[in-house]
Amino acid sequence: MRTPAGLCEISLTVNGKKKTVRTHAMERLLDVLRHHLGLTGAKEGCGEGECGSCSVLMNGQVVTSCLVPALQAQDATITTIEGLEADSQLHPLQRTFLECGGAQCGICTPGLIMAAVHLLNSHSRPTLEEIKEALAGNLCRCTGYTQICEAVAQAARDDHGK
Amino acid sequence: MSSGHLRPPLPGDRVSRRKTEPIVGMPVPRKEGRDKVTGRAQYIDDITLPGMLYGATVRSTVARGKIKKVTFAPNFPWQEFVIVSARDIPGANCVALIADDQPCLADGAVNHPEEPILLLAHANPHVLPKAIAAIAIEYQRLPAIFTMEESELGEEIIWGRDNTFKTYTIEKGDVDSLWAKADFVVKGEYTTGAQEQLYIENNGMIASFDRQCGITVWGSMQCPYYVHKALMKLFHLAEDKVRVVQTETGGAFGGKEEYPSMIACHAALLAMKSGKPVKIVYDRSEDMAATTKRHPSRTRHRTAVTREGKILGGEIEFVVDGGAYTTLSPVVLSRGTIHAAGPYFWPNIRIRARAVATNTPPHGAFRGFGAPQSLFAMERHMDRIAGTIGVSPVEIRRRNFLKPGQTTATEQTIHESIDLDKLLDRALALSKYDVRKRRFQQENQNSTRKKGIGLATFLHGAGFTGSGERSLSSLVGVEGRIDGKVRVLVSSTEFGQGTKTVLCQIAAEVLGLPYDSVEIAEADTEQVPNSGPTVASRTVMIVGKLVQSAALGIRQTLLASNDLRDSYSPAEFKAACAQYIAEHGDLKSFSRYEPPPNIFWDDEKYRGEAYAAYAWAIYIAEVTVDLTTYAASVDDFVALQEVGKVLHPVLARGQIVGGVAQGIGFALYEKVSWRDGRMQNAQMTNYIMPTSADLPLIRVYFEELGNQHGAFGAKGIGELPIDGPAPAVVNAVADALGMQFDSIPLLAEGIFEAVTSRSKKEEDARVLGVVR
Incomplete structure (x- = not known):
């Protein structure tokens, strides 16, 4: 308007x-x-x-x-x-990013977590290759991505363990 | 700064601690982690002050020249803008650092593209690009030089008497008599390109100015006291009239060591002239084109070797391109020079190094600080030596490894019990080196996807070089508070590495308190002492050791004042703090750096104990080169290192993986394209760093030998992991294709050119052979 x-x-x-x-x-x-x-x-x-x-x-x-x-x-x-937080509870991906070392300087973290949320919404048990592919549009200069991929895999596992 | 009157801890002091769970060595939560994963962390661009203006920089469009005339377009509302030129600078027009030769704003002449000339501010950031475009600057162009070779030639002198910022010579033994004795003399020349730090948060600052209080600057930075020093000099202000506060910093990697001083000075000049707070945040193109990058380098090796593969000695010439002003080039050169000889025993060696001037924006600090450049050359050269004399890359290293009791190029005796042979054995086993090497040789014959495996063995010295730590004389504080919480007082900054977390772990461990009871003060020059810059892999080892000592001071003070017993609970600690503060006003303990005894360093001859400790590493890369696309990619990467002590397993691993990824970028992806001293690809679209799809999961392994000079035995690890990947990867590419590659970045184009020109040479040789 x-x-x-x-x-x-x-x-x-x-x-x-x-x-x-x-x-x-x-x-x-x-x-x-x-x-x-x-x-x-x-x-x-x-x-x-x-x-x-x-x-x-x-x-x-x-x-x-x-x-x-x-x-x-x-x-x-x-x-x-x-x-993402609900009742001041971290979203599972926020928690695993913390635990696995997926966030270092933190500037790319919000974007990466949103991309990961989107991935897990559509693939509840992604393979490593699917994780890498889904996050390839988000650059991170600190982590080299290894611990980010682990955080996403961990969140997927935790979700299934419920 | 007030202080409780504390005696320093003495060696005989009895220190007992309550039996609690260890904190050092545990993966405690990152202090600022929750703010980062929830988006609450406030970076400089997230902060807006009332009445704030936005600043922009008018930069040189030529590489070298005299400024003849500045024309402001007519019919433009210039009265709405704040305009600052060099004439508005109250103090010295320089960015204070080492040589003070870099102007804050060009005054009459420019020496590189993107050099700042004028500053503008306006309440609406969207009008700033139009205003910049409405300013025409006329130059009388002067001849400019863009390569190290042109600079060395000296036909055009652009800096000092001979275009040379700094030279070093290291001389050990007698090199000149070696050549006749050698079975082989192996020569090589190796080059590395500029590399952009590419922190994802662009540089930015907010400044405010008040006639009474002076200047306050908030921003993204590594070194608040560097910025503080620069502002004092530019504004000719006293120490207490300048306050610098670090905001959450979104990556740095050295790229926010020196240039933030420039931006802080600019924002503060605009704030002073306008009387309003001013924010300057660069966009990505400006950040990439105008700020520092890793120094391009050229290294020449000439090495005398026996038939058995023993190095008799050699000459190394190491040259870095410093750009137009001195900035940190002498120090970058120093680290590169000392690391040039690698982790090998050289009975005789001469290293000559120099940093030269060109008309490009100054190159600066980037993780590794000269060492990745000279170690790339050393490790490629080791493979060349191996190939020349006919031994394996593994064997040539084994035969020349430094051993305890031997001396480095600077004649520093290795006292650590490092066993590089054993370290190498473990790395070879982890990477299945022998099996894979054999398999690749067989499989490559019938495949257009050639696989190779390569290694690099290296070391990295932690802390400032030689007498550097003594000159810094860092000061660290720990404060006990009335609520029983403890605060660590340092200017050491967090920009992803985990500074806040690890320093709090150290204090908590010493005081026997829960990790949550210890916090870290904001890096604000009004609140914290100068613990030195957050660079050179010095934070955990050197600052951490000072935190350890200052925390011990708190404990001993409370014991000595009878407020605390030997063994105590957090509640008893709280009561003791309250009691002490009630009697004495506050409870603070400070610890200043003291050089270890019997340390010898000669700044003139570059001889002696270059570093208090070295971390040691063996990296092995496995690559595939696809002969359809000519692109190389890394399939597997083993990073094994001895780091003294791992204080936080998740953070330490994160440092290694991140450094390896940047090192792979340095080797295979990241190319700065230059034209007339200006970066042509100052965008993430055309300057390519690795994505998650480009990298394997990096495999990280640690060994821990301890280190008496570091907190709980730690050595610095921040920079180590970027030294090894480039040579390991390029050695692997060379292995895959059976050819030598001596320049990085090695992009598909480079591999294509080498492979096709070899094919052409082979074809020519075949044809010639037939004709003959």
Whole structure:
């Protein structure tokens, strides 16, 4: 919807809450989340969809939010890293990232965890190759990925052990 | 800074501790881990201050020249902008570090592309690129040089008298008389390219200025006191008028050792002129193009060897490209020089090293700090020697390993009980080296996917080189608080390695307290003493040892004041802290670095005890080279190292795996393309680092021999793992194809060129043979 100042009103559901923001149509979803909604968990590493640090779930798909114009997020359901904890209990992936050493400097961690959430939503028992493939859009410079892959595998195992 | 009056611990002091579960050596939770996995951790770009402006940098578009004229486009709302030039600098126009030759803002002349000239600030960050584009700078161009060879030629002098920042010579024994005695003289030349640190968090700072209080800067950095020193000099301010606070830092790897001082100075200049807080956060392209990278290098070896494979001695010439200003090049060169001889015994050796100037942005600190470059050359050269005299890569190393009691190139006697033969045996077994090597040789004959296996054996010295730690004279504090909690006071920073966690483990272990009772103060120069920069694999070993000693001071103070008995519970410790603080005001213990006795180092001759301890490693890589795509990939990687003591198994392993991944990137993926001194591929789209799909799970193994100079026997491990992967991987590629490769990065294009030109040579030889 156009407003007098050339701004749009965008309505979307973020982490289960309905939100409406007034913004430029081509504002990046990443900026909507970070600047309008104060959700700074998604990070900007490159601004061109290469590093995956800004990954969030949009209608159940993992997207690099730096490449999504606000207009495209109209009526979308977004989940960010801030939406994973339930009753201050860590999501299983947040816990295994901690235990296995999947987070070092932490800047890529929110994006990687969101990509891993997406993977486990669609493959509950991924193979190592499937894990590597699913995370290949998220760059991490600290870990060399070994412990991240282990964290994802561990979360999948824990889920099945329940 | 206030302090309880504490005596330092004495050797005879009785220290007993309550029987508790060990904390050192256990995988305790990372202190800031929960904030990181929940997205709550606040990095500099996550922070906004009221009334804050956004800053940007106008940079040189030429490599070298005089600035003739700066034109601001008419009809542009310049009155809305804060504009800063070199004329606005109140103190010395330099980024204070070693030589102070790098200007904070170019004043009349530029010496490399991307050199900062003007600063702009505005409340709306989106208008800044337009403003930069509306400024035209006219230059009188001067001839520029871009390679080490041009710099050495000296036809154009761009720095000092001879384009040379620093030289070192190490001389042991008598090299000149060797050549006649040698059965073989093996020569080789090896080069390594620039490498971008590529921390995923770009550089950024926020500064505020107040006439009374002075400057406060928050930001992403490794070394708060380096930034502090630079700001004092630039603004001509007293120590207490400058405050530097590290925010959560999203990776650094050396890349946030020196350049953050530049950005802090820029943000602070804009803050002073505007009277408002100013944030400067680089985007990825600016960060990649303008900030430091690993020094490109060239190493020449000439080695005298016997028929049996014993090294008689040799000459090594090591040259690094420092870029346009001194920055840290002398120190990078120093570490590279000392590590150039590898973990081998050289009865005679001469190492000549120099750092030269070119008109590129200054190269700087990157994990390994010169050692990955010179060790790449050493380890490739060992394989070349092996091939020349006809022994295996394994055997040539065995015959020349340093042994306890022998001396290094700097004539440091090895006192540690390291047994590299045994370490090598274990690594060979873990990688099934012999079996695989034989199998690959057979299978390669009928396959276009050639497999190879290669090794690298190496060492890495922990802490500052030679007299460096003595000059740093680091100070560390531990504070007992009224609530029974303990705070570690250091300027050592967390940027992923686990500094906060491990230093708290050490204090908790010494005090016999639960890990949760110990926390670490924010790295804020107003709150913490200068424990030195967080670099050089020195944090756990050197700062950790000081934390150990300062924590012991707390314990002994409470024992001496009769507030505490020998054995105590956390509740009794809390009561004792409260009692002591009620009587004395506060409870703090400080510990300052004292060099170990009988340490000799000659800065002139570069001779003596270069490092208090070395970590030792054997890395073995298995690769496949696909002769359809000519790409090489790593299939298996064994990283075995002796590290003194593993203080935290998960974090230590994380350091090794991460370093290996960066080392594989250095070898096979990461190429900086230069044109006229400017990085052409300053994007993640075209500067390629390994992804999860490119790497195998890295297999990590430790051995622990202890180390009297490190906390609980630890040695530094941060840098070690990046020294070995490049030579191990390239040795494996060479093994797969039966050819020599002496330059990295070794991309598919490089392999294609080598293989096809060999095929052409073979074809030519065949044709010539037929004709004859």
